[in-house]
Amino acid sequence: METIDKTDKMDRVFQRPEALTKATTHYCPGCGHGVAHRLIAEVLDELGIREQTVGVAPVGCSVLMYNYMNIDMLEAAHGRAPAVATGFKRARPDLTVFCYQGDGDLAAIGMGETIAAAARGEKICVIFVNNATYGMTGGQMAPTTLVGQKTSTSAQGRMSERCGFPIKVAEMLSVLDGPQYIARVSVSSAKYIARAKQAIKKAFEVQQLDLGYSLVEVLSPCPTDWHMTPQQAVNWLEENMLPYYPLGEFKVQGV
Amino acid sequence: MEKLFMTGNEAIAEAAIRSGCLYYFGYPITPQNEIPEYMSTRLPELGGAFLQAESEIAAIYMVYGAAGAGMRVMSSSSSPGISLKQEGLSYIAAAELPCVIVNMMRGGPGLGGIQPSQSDYFQATKGGGHGDYHLFVLAPSTVQEAVSLTGDAFDIADKYRTPVMILGDGIIGQMMEPVEFEQRPRSKEYDKSWALSGAKGRPRNVIKTLYLDPQKLEQHNLKLQDKYQKMKEDVRIEHYLCDDAEIVIAAYGTVARIAKTAVQILRDKGIKVGLLRPITLYPFPYDHFQEIAERIRKVLVVEMSLGQMVEDVKLAVNGKAEVAFYGRTGGIVPSYEEIAAELEKQLF
Amino acid sequence: MSEEKKKERRARIAIDEHFCKGCGLCVDACPQHIIEISSQVTSSGYYPAACPDPQSKCTGCTLCARVCPDVAIEVFVKQKTNHGERE
Ligand SMILES: Cc1ncc(C[n+]2csc(CCOP(=O)(O)OP(=O)(O)O)c2C)c(N)n1
Ligand code: SF4
Ligand code: SF4
Ligand code: SF4
Numbered sequence: 001m002e003t004i005d006k007t008d009k010m011d012r013v014f015q016r017p018e019a020l021t022k023a024t025t026h027y028c029p030g031c032g033h034g035v036a037h038r039l040i041a042e043v044l045d046e047l048g049i050r051e052q053t054v055g056v057a058p059v060g061c062s063v064l065m066y067n068y069m070n071i072d073m074l075e076a077a078h079g080r081a082p083a084v085a086t087g088f089k090r091a092r093p094d095l096t097v098f099c100y101q102g103d104g105d106l107a108a109i110g111m112g113e114t115i116a117a118a119a120r121g122e123k124i125c126v127i128f129v130n131n132a133t134y135g136m137t138g139g140q141m142a143p144t145t146l147v148g149q150k151t152s153t154s155a156q157g158r159m160s161e162r163c164g165f166p167i168k169v170a171e172m173l174s175v176l177d178g179p180q181y182i183a184r185v186s187v188s189s190a191k192y193i194a195r196a197k198q199a200i201k202k203a204f205e206v207q208q209l210d211l212g213y214s215l216v217e218v219l220s221p222c223p224t225d226w227h228m229t230p231q232q233a234v235n236w237l238e239e240n241m242l243p244y245y246p247l248g249e250f251k252v253q254g255v
Numbered sequence: 256m257e258k259l260f261m262t263g264n265e266a267i268a269e270a271a272i273r274s275g276c277l278y279y280f281g282y283p284i285t286p287q288n289e290i291p292e293y294m295s296t297r298l299p300e301l302g303g304a305f306l307q308a309e310s311e312i313a314a315i316y317m318v319y320g321a322a323g324a325g326m327r328v329m330s331s332s333s334s335p336g337i338s339l340k341q342e343g344l345s346y347i348a349a350a351e352l353p354c355v356i357v358n359m360m361r362g363g364p365g366l367g368g369i370q371p372s373q374s375d376y377f378q379a380t381k382g383g384g385h386g387d388y389h390l391f392v393l394a395p396s397t398v399q400e401a402v403s404l405t406g407d408a409f410d411i412a413d414k415y416r417t418p419v420m421i422l423g424d425g426i427i428g429q430m431m432e433p434v435e436f437e438q439r440p441r442s443k444e445y446d447k448s449w450a451l452s453g454a455k456g457r458p459r460n461v462i463k464t465l466y467l468d469p470q471k472l473e474q475h476n477l478k479l480q481d482k483y484q485k486m487k488e489d490v491r492i493e494h495y496l497c498d499d500a501e502i503v504i505a506a507y508g509t510v511a512r513i514a515k516t517a518v519q520i521l522r523d524k525g526i527k528v529g530l531l532r533p534i535t536l537y538p539f540p541y542d543h544f545q546e547i548a549e550r551i552r553k554v555l556v557v558e559m560s561l562g563q564m565v566e567d568v569k570l571a572v573n574g575k576a577e578v579a580f581y582g583r584t585g586g587i588v589p590s591y592e593e594i595a596a597e598l599e600k601q602l603f
Numbered sequence: 604m605s606e607e608k609k610k611e612r613r614a615r616i617a618i619d620e621h622f623c624k625g626c627g628l629c630v631d632a633c634p635q636h637i638i639e640i641s642s643q644v645t646s647s648g649y650y651p652a653a654c655p656d657p658q659s660k661c662t663g664c665t666l667c668a669r670v671c672p673d674v675a676i677e678v679f680v681k682q683k684t685n686h687g688e689r690e
Contacts, residue, residue: 009681014669014678024621033672035672038674051453054451066463070459074462075465088451190632
């Protein structure tokens with residue numbers, strides 16, 4: 001830590017949010033999960049709801065999220081976060097409840113729970129981190145892996161003849177009547193990160209207003225399993241994921 | 256005291272409500288549909304929540320969520336649906352969350368049939384899902400007993416912070432009997448400071464099952480094991496005409512009720528037979544069997560399965576008495592005549 | 604050197620090496636190009652970012668902090684010019 005120059009009086013204009021703990025994360029250098037965590041924490045602080053919020057952690061690289069978020073949290077089984085969040089929210093409708101899930105967790109093993117919770121208009125927020133791979137288990141093909149993208153179970157690149165096409169979760173869920181806010185954002189660069197925070201804030205506001213289900217899909221780099229440097233990974237994301245997964249708000253009601 | 260004429264399923268639902276259970280999550284399957292149906296009208300009236308989940312998997316994780324909020328919560332299903340809940344039950348046991356699950360067993364394996372069966376004994380008592388854990392398992396043999404055990408189930412769940420299973424079958428669930436409900440004051444307030452409520456004015460609470468460090472996971476498993484040892488103080492068994500018995504029938508649930516009639520018939524014939532009816536299947540009443548094995552010649556285990564509880568009886572008896580088995584399966588319920596005839600065969 | 608000293612420092616950042624994993628994303632994000640990766644390894648085995656900023660070029664724009672996945676950067680701005688902290 002640099003020593004602070006006591007002679008020039010300066011205001012701290014950017015600091016670690018209160019809703020994050022002081023723990024260093026286990027994430028790889030340049031991993032997008034860290035930015036996504038921070039944005040959620042900033043939103044909880046800004047809305048003043050850190051002490052009224054309960055998070056549900058997934059199984060995936062972010063399974064240890066409860067070590068990093070300074071809030072009450074439950075760990076769900078792989079894919080089941082929306083069901084856990086539903087049970088909790090039904091028991092404590094006065095609290096704000098969110099799920100944090102990866103693409104394998106949400107769009108493969110947990111797709112049933114995802115669609116059902118969205119269709120019910122369950123009053124929960126889902127932060128869906130799409131890094132186009134299974135990070136935790138070593139970079140296997142995910143439901144969101146791009147056609148042609150190489151993974152440890154699609155060494156020649158995902159072939160649509162055999163493995164079909166990546167799922168556009170935000171678009172797919174936005175045709176349902178239950179969701180009140182659905183957006184796709186990216187944490188690949190400062191400009192997109194600012195918009196990502198706006199979207200996450202809206203998603204929580206939807207729940208504050210008791211309107212219903214909200215989901216923010218966050219395109220996020222996984223340098224390790226993409227076998228890239230952090231810089232290459234954010235560039236690859238912007239060049240390859242943005243064209244297939246357009247950013248924007250797909251459903252906006254009440255906020 | 257009011258006397259109501261109800262199916263076992265409805266009686267269990269009402270008993271749960273009277274024990275302070277205001278949250279229910281489940282998925283339709285025969286023969287337990289009267290439980291969710293009953294809950295779907297009663298719980299919203301009481302300010303609780305009923306939700307028909309998208310699957311038994313989702314339902315058990317909704318239970319996990321509501322239990323994490325510190326609420327009394329319940330789910331029910333039947334064999335194939337209970338199989339789907341196993342991963343969730345393993346998580347709930349690992350996270351030490353209290354809840355009550357009802358399994359109205361039907362014939363298996365696979366889709367099997369919808370007639371009564373006891374073939375999920377292994378699954379219920381030996382863990383069922385992955386990892387070193389157990390459920391506390393209660394087996395009622397009448398509708399009235401189902402009512403009182405349902406109340407007890409919630410207390411045991413809170414006492415040990417553990418999932419409790421009520422193990423019945425289609426007969427218990429769908430038979431109508433007159434039942435009395437005592438208004439059950441909660442025996443005590445259980446500490447729920449572990450529950451999640453937003454980290455207000457206290458350090459954050461975390462409910463989790465992941466222990467990456469093997470030392471810590473071993474410690475956690477040993478802690479659970481201690482709890483399972485302690486549960487022995489809540490073992491329950493019914494001894495029926497065992498004092499002078501030379502041979503006893505061992506049976507639980509529906510079969511025990513039928514076997515009781517068989518015992519009466521055999522007694523009328525002058526045969527010194529008794530009935531041992533485990534009420535807790537886990538923890539299993541090993542000591543009671545051990546003790547009785549010293550003074551009887553034989554135990555005839557009767558089940559609606561091809562032999563599951565019989566393994567625990569053999570373990571308990573440990574060669575001190577002979578253990579015989581009679582079972583019907585596939586949804587066939589043995590008659591008392593059939594059981595009596597089998598016992599008479601075993602006399603020689 | 605004396606010229607640099609004269610220029611008034613408007614803003615500065617503090618990089619906490621305890622959190623920094625040397626990913627370099629802040630280096631690319633800084634419009635003033637004043638962040639570099641240090642050649643001194645940290646106790647956790649990373650080459651951390653550093654911002655010596657001898658010419659006091661830092662504007663306090665916070666872009667470096669916003670892209671940092673490890674929340675290793677704090678940004679300080681001279682009083683009265685406090686802007687852009689919270690959206
Ligand atoms: C029932 C079950 N199946 C499989 C796994 C193994 N598993 C752990 S994480 C994971 C995939 C994680 O990928 P994703 O959800 O995309 O999250 P990421 O790690 O990329 O953040 C899998 C398959 C598991 N823990 N449980
Ligand atoms: S494997 Fe990928 S998703 Fe997982 S921590 Fe590393 S960079 Fe992040
Ligand atoms: S972005 Fe953060 S972690 Fe990466 S080099 Fe800069 S300060 Fe370090
Ligand atoms: S605050 Fe802006 S100018 Fe200063 S180091 Fe960070 S990115 Fe560069």
